[in-house]
Amino acid sequence: MLRLRRSELNLSLRDAAKLIGISHSYLSTLEKGVDPRNGSxxxxxxxxxxxISTAYDVSYDFVT
Structure with a gap:
């Protein structure tokens, strides 16, 4: 869902992360939904x- 919205906004992973205020690696992990270090x-x-909801201009409920 996050990756789709980022794509709709035509944002690269790095640009979206900068807009949100988090690292691009953390945003990538959020989009995948799984921590690559332990699979949780x-x-x-x-x-x-x-x-994220502010940067992507969606309701808080959309991202939770």
Whole structure:
């Protein structure tokens, strides 16, 4: 869902990460939904969800 919205906004991974205020590697991990170090699901903070929803101009519920 995050990758699709980023694509709709025509943003590269790095540009989207800069807009959100997180690293591009963390955004990539969020888009995949799995931590590559241990295979566990990624659990971003509510603050991260808020940053994404603001940057992607979508409701908070869309990203949670």
């Amino acid at each position: 699901p990624v659990k971003p903070t509510p603050e991260t969800f808020k940053l």
